[in-house]
Amino acid sequence: MRKPALLGVIFVAIVLAVIVYSTLNLAKFKVEVCMQYNGATNCRAASGSTRQDTLRAAVTNACATIASGVTESQQCERSEPVNVRWIKGD
Numbered sequence: 001m002r003k004p005a006l007l008g009v010i011f012v013a014i015v016l017a018v019i020v021y022s023t024l025n026l027a028k029f030k031v032e033v034c035m036q037y038n039g040a041t042n043c044r045a046a047s048g049s050t051r052q053d054t055l056r057a058a059v060t061n062a063c064a065t066i067a068s069g070v071t072e073s074q075q076c077e078r079s080e081p082v083n084v085r086w087i088k089g090d
Contacts, residue, residue, distance in 0.1 A: 029089035033058035037076040040066040043083070051089065 001009075027047035031054050034043040044061035048054035063076035 027088070029054040030087040031055055031058050031089075032083075032085045032087060033062050033081045034083040035059060035062040035066065035076060035079065036082045037063060037066045037072070037079060041082060042066045045087065047088075054089075055084070 028049055029051050030045060030047045032043060032045040033055065034041060042062045042065050044058055044064075046054050046058035046061055048057055059077050059081060060073075062081075063073055067073045067076040
């Protein structure tokens, strides 16, 4: 195998290893959140590196299917969760 091709293969392997390693280590927190909006309830889980970002992601995911449009989504996301269950990191 020629030197440039070998260097390319090594570079790609290193990049993939870094991606896999960082993906496995970022999820320090995991939470399941249930949101209620306009009479509908939806529960979603999210993982993240900080407690606040993880909770925000779960709330956004839960509101995404029960609210339509930007205004309703923002109203849903500003409301209090019906249930919060920390699966990891609590």
